[in-house]
Amino acid sequence: MDTHNYEFSSKTDKPRRAWMSRYAEFHRRSITDREAFWAEQAQLIDWQQAPKQICDYSNPPFARWYVGGTTNLCHNAVDRHLKDRADQAALIYVSTETDEEKTYSFRELHAEVQRMAASLLELGVRSGDRVLIYMPMIAEAAFAMLACARIGAIHSVVFGGFASGSLASRIEDAEPKVVVSADAGSRGGKVVAYKPLLDEAIRLSKHKPAAALLVDRGLSPMDLTAGRDHLWGPLREKHLNTPVPCEWVDATHISYTLYTSGTTGKPKGVQRDTGGYAVALAASMKYIFEGKPGETYFSTSDIGWVVGHSYIVYGPLIAGMATIMYEGLPIRPDAGIWWQLVEKYKVSRMFSAPTAVRVLKKQDPAFLKKYDLSSLKALYLAGEPLDEPTAQWISQGLGVPIIDNYWQTETGWPILTIANGVEKAPSKFGSPGVPMYGYDVKLISESTGEELTGPDQKGVVAIEGPLPPGCMQTVWRDDARFVNTYWKSIPGKLVYSTFDWGIRDKDGYFFILGRTDDVINVAGHRLGTREIEECISGHPNVAEVAVVGVADQLKGQVAMAFAVAKDASGLTSDAARLKLEGEVMKLVDSQLGAVARPSRVFFVNLLPKTRSGKLLRRALQAVAEGRDPGDLTTMDDPAALQQVRELVGAAAKP
Ligand code: ATP
Ligand code: MG
Numbered sequence: 249m250d251t252h253n254y255e256f257s258s259k260t261d262k263p264r265r266a267w268m269s270r271y272a273e274f275h276r277r278s279i280t281d282r283e284a285f286w287a288e289q290a291q292l293i294d295w296q297q298a299p300k301q302i303c304d305y306s307n308p309p310f311a312r313w314y315v316g317g318t319t320n321l322c323h324n325a326v327d328r329h330l331k332d333r334a335d336q337a338a339l340i341y342v343s344t345e346t347d348e349e350k351t352y353s354f355r356e357l358h359a360e361v362q363r364m365a366a367s368l369l370e371l372g373v374r375s376g377d378r379v380l381i382y383m384p385m386i387a388e389a390a391f392a393m394l395a396c397a398r399i400g401a402i403h404s405v406v407f408g409g410f411a412s413g414s415l416a417s418r419i420e421d422a423e424p425k426v427v428v429s430a431d432a433g434s435r436g437g438k439v440v441a442y443k444p445l446l447d448e449a450i451r452l453s454k455h456k457p458a459a460a461l462l463v464d465r466g467l468s469p470m471d472l473t474a475g476r477d478h479l480w481g482p483l484r485e486k487h488l489n490t491p492v493p494c495e496w497v498d499a500t501h502i503s504y505t506l507y508t509s510g511t512t513g514k515p516k517g518v519q520r521d522t523g524g525y526a527v528a529l530a531a532s533m534k535y536i537f538e539g540k541p542g543e544t545y546f547s548t549s550d551i552g553w554v555v556g557h558s559y560i561v562y563g564p565l566i567a568g569m570a571t572i573m574y575e576g577l578p579i580r581p582d583a584g585i586w587w588q589l590v591e592k593y594k595v596s597r598m599f600s601a602p603t604a605v606r607v608l609k610k611q612d613p614a615f616l617k618k619y620d621l622s623s624l625k626a627l628y629l630a631g632e633p634l635d636e637p638t639a640q641w642i643s644q645g646l647g648v649p650i651i652d653n654y655w656q657t658e659t660g661w662p663i664l665t666i667a668n669g670v671e672k673a674p675s676k677f678g679s680p681g682v683p684m685y686g687y688d689v690k691l692i693s694e695s696t697g698e699e700l701t702g703p704d705q706k707g708v709v710a711i712e713g714p715l716p717p718g719c720m721q722t723v724w725r726d727d728a729r730f731v732n733t734y735w736k737s738i739p740g741k742l743v744y745s746t747f748d749w750g751i752r753d754k755d756g757y758f759f760i761l762g763r764t765d766d767v768i769n770v771a772g773h774r775l776g777t778r779e780i781e782e783c784i785s786g787h788p789n790v791a792e793v794a795v796v797g798v799a800d801q802l803k804g805q806v807a808m809a810f811a812v813a814k815d816a817s818g819l820t821s822d823a824a825r826l827k828l829e830g831e832v833m834k835l836v837d838s839q840l841g842a843v844a845r846p847s848r849v850f851f852v853n854l855l856p857k858t859r860s861g862k863l864l865r866r867a868l869q870a871v872a873e874g875r876d877p878g879d880l881t882t883m884d885d886p887a888a889l890q891q892v893r894e895l896v897g898a899a900a901k902p
Pocket of ligand 2: 508512656
């Protein structure tokens with residue numbers, strides 16, 4: 249096995265045409281011979297009725313995939329495997345919060361999902377009804393998602409870390425018939441009661457769900473509302489042996505709605521279909537993740553995010569793999585816990601986020617060497633830019649390829665990465681890779697709206713319609729918002745905008761430079777905050793950094809940096825902080841030029857992030873400019889902004 253995927257850096261330029269040929273042809277076919285290509289991929293899943301039409305794009309930008317076909321997501325994830333692997337592991341639930349560990353075989357998962365489905369039916373849920381799932385990372389959360397899919401109900405998972413305000417707005421938008429929840433979650437050993445938050449959210453919401461189905465973990469007492477609240481325990485007992493067959497639904501039937509992370513503003517309700525999604529996931533498991541039946545997949549995400557939907561629950565199970573659902577922190581009981589799980593369950597494919605790797609980077613690196621990781625073949629990282637030092641550190645520590653992949657809640661599966669399952673290809677540091685099959689990726693000039701075809705030109709990353717299978721159908725109940733938000737941002741062109749800014753090199757590799765609203769303009773020079781961050785994170789004592797553009801009377805905007813030191817023990821005096829600040833500025837001067845030099849580099853204990861671990865630059869920028877940071881409902885720890893406020897405030901004093 250090749251242990252290092254980075255065969256060349258972006259600077260060298262050795263021949264690589266040879267490998268590109270097969271994948272390039274694969275990709276070309278997916279665009280120019282779309283129908284035949286996706287008809288072939290449709291064979292990867294089971295259909296009750298074969299599709300009559302592969303793609304209906306008669307009403308752009310709305311794409312309807314596999315029209316006339318009927319299928320079921322739960323059937324493809326669970327029932328389909330009973331024939332060959334009923335007694336193999338399907339769902340491995342591990343909680344370091346409650347010290348529980350339980351493996352469900354496909355047979356057992358099938359039974360649990362039917363019990364949950366029978367309970368939902370008893371509570372009145374029917375095909376097309378919404379079920380909101382507000383759950384910690386426990387096995388029952390996966391049962392609930394699969395049970396919804398089984399009976400054709402539309403699930404809307406809301407991240408368990410959200411408080412009642414965020415939950416209430418999502419209940420109002422989804423109008424669920426039933427909410428599935430639990431008494432509590434737990435984080436870092438601290439119990440977080442969910443039930444009072446749910447009660448408050450229902451009180452706040454104009455829409456009132458008819459029923460709540462509650463898992464009692466024995467962590468926190470629950471006040472039950474008579475007539476509305478039902479406990480999972482007794483309902484499960486009642487339906488121990490109630491068979492619930494899969495409901496065959498149209499390929500275009502809505503499987504779920506899910507909100508984006510809210511990094512740039514109010515979250516958008518992404519709506520997904522059934523058939524296209526199942527095919528897209530099956531194909532990605534084959535060509536991108538290379539997961540084999542019987543192997544174990546471990547994604548450290550949460551079911552509240554799109555990665556949790558695609559690559560904790562549906563993708564691995566559709567591929568016949570066992571999937572780990574982990575409730576706990578990456579550093580508790582110690583920073584070896586993930587690797588201990590990799591050893592124990594012989595994980596072959598792992599999926600995480602750069603932010604989580606940066607957390608580990610602050611811990612003792614010996615943990616990376618403590619366990620037998622010989623089963624592990626690759627680590628996939630997504631969600632935010634992967635800086636080169638972090639990629640190097642984890643790649644060398646684990647001795648496996650690190651595969652950056654770029655996508656969005658909207659797309660459901662990677663837009664840019666490397667499809668080693670089609671053809672082995674080298675990665676480049678800092679680049680998530682090349683356009684995946686099905687995605688006709690374009691770079692569009694922000695100023696002229698023209699397509700940029702040459703190498704090394706910066707533009708907005710856009711996708712020519714139709715979006716491939718698995719991508720969003722529309723914004724839930726708001727077709728106009730779907731069209732206006734995503735397809736109308738480039739004047740005169742109907743093209744999907746990712747709102748990310750990128751560049752393509754001469755080998756066709758893309759580099760994501762940041763969000764379109766993260767571009768800063770210093771005295772007429774347009775700079776991506778990402779470039780400056782990438783440079784600063786190369787300093788040996790910088791663990792993490794965020795750069796924002798701050799209004800400046802002279803230059804229009806200047807860059808301002810907020811960094812977390814790897815070792816802050818020496819930063820107790822102003823002099824020490826200024827010295828490090830000076831070093832960072834010098835580094836930027838030497839690598840990017842003085843124009844990119846931040847006006848200030850502040851050292852903070854933590855950066856403001858969404859609950860999904862993404863930098864909240866807009867909030868950081870607002871506070872740095874002394875403005876109101878706006879909607880902070882998706883923010884993780886408010887203390888992060890408070891420190892920024894104090895530092896900037898103190899610096900502004902004469
Ligand atoms: P919102 O759209 O509500 O502001 P969000 O964009 O953070 O929230 P997600 O769909 O979770 O919501 O995140 C997708 C975004 O994350 C991408 O558009 C991109 O900005 C960033 N991203 C994801 N993967 C990568 C990656 N591998 N490299 C760089 N950026 C990435
Ligand atoms: Mg987004």
